Amino acid sequence: GEDVEQSLFLSVREGDSSVINCTYTDSSSTYLYWYKQEPGAGLQLLTYIFSNMDMKQDQRLTVLLNKKDKHLSLRIADTQTGDSAIYFCAESRTGRRALTFGSGTRLQVQP
Amino acid sequence: KAGVTQTPRYLIKTRGQQVTLSCSPISGHRSVSWYQQTPGQGLQFLFEYFSETQRNKGNFPGRFSGRQFSNSRSEMNVSTLELGDSALYLCASSFEGPTEAFFGQGTRLTVV
Numbered sequence: 001g002e003d004v005e006q007s008l009f010l011s012v013r014e015g016d017s018s019v020i021n022c023t024y025t026d027s028s029s030t031y032l033y034w035y036k037q038e039p040g041a042g043l044q045l046l047t048y049i050f051s052n053m054d055m056k057q058d059q060r061l062t063v064l065l066n067k068k069d070k071h072l073s074l075r076i077a078d079t080q081t082g083d084s085a086i087y088f089c090a091e092s093r094t095g096r097r098a099l100t101f102g103s104g105t106r107l108q109v110q111p
Numbered sequence: 112k113a114g115v116t117q118t119p120r121y122l123i124k125t126r127g128q129q130v131t132l133s134c135s136p137i138s139g140h141r142s143v144s145w146y147q148q149t150p151g152q153g154l155q156f157l158f159e160y161f162s163e164t165q166r167n168k169g170n171f172p173g174r175f176s177g178r179q180f181s182n183s184r185s186e187m188n189v190s191t192l193e194l195g196d197s198a199l200y201l202c203a204s205s206f207e208g209p210t211e212a213f214f215g216q217g218t219r220l221t222v223v
Contacts, residue, residue, distance in 0.1 A: 031209070041216060042117075092208070097209055098159060099209045100156070101153060102153075
């Protein structure tokens with residue numbers, strides 16, 4: 001099965017909070033990441049969390065990690081139309097110098 | 112400071128040809144990784160270079176190869192192109208390993 005799974009699509013209204021979820025299978029994951037990709041562009045690193053942390057906040061972004069359930073979420077407060085993009089969850093593990101990505105969640109923000 | 116630069120941005124090649132893509136990492140970064148992004152397979156890891164040495168390789172055929180130069184710039188080469196090689200090829204640079212990896216805009220390769 002997939003190492004990292006995400007739901008495909010999320011639609012929210014401007015000003016609401018968005019929560020994008022991700023599950024991973026490997027308990028040896030060391031770091032977990034959120035990347036954003038806008039049309040025609042590369043990947044933008046939004047934030048990452050070390051596996052021994054539960055939460056990380058960075059301005060409008062809050063990352064929650066439930067290591068027991070292998071569940072990661074990204075909350076975007078006060079979502080704006082400029083937040084419309086595809087969001088990728090990714091993980092890396094000690095000894096494997098590569099990122100394993102989920103399939104991405106397309107976030108659509110309705111005005 | 113300048114970000115990761117990938118050239119060219121777009122390429123159209125014919126089946127059977129070969130292609131070379133280039134990546135200039137952020138100044139001071141010594142790790143360069145390559146990823147392939149397709150609608151069907153998503154983002155897949157190709158290989159990672161650090162100080163001119165390939166340290167890790169993904170599950171791609173030998174037609175995909177790469178190298179890194181002493182200034183940390185990297186190239187990847189795909190020989191005997193197939194239609195299925197059409198993809199966005201992304202390069203990422205970091206100081207060491209995948210943590211805080213920054214991606215370039217990618218090279219869009221179309222094989223016809």
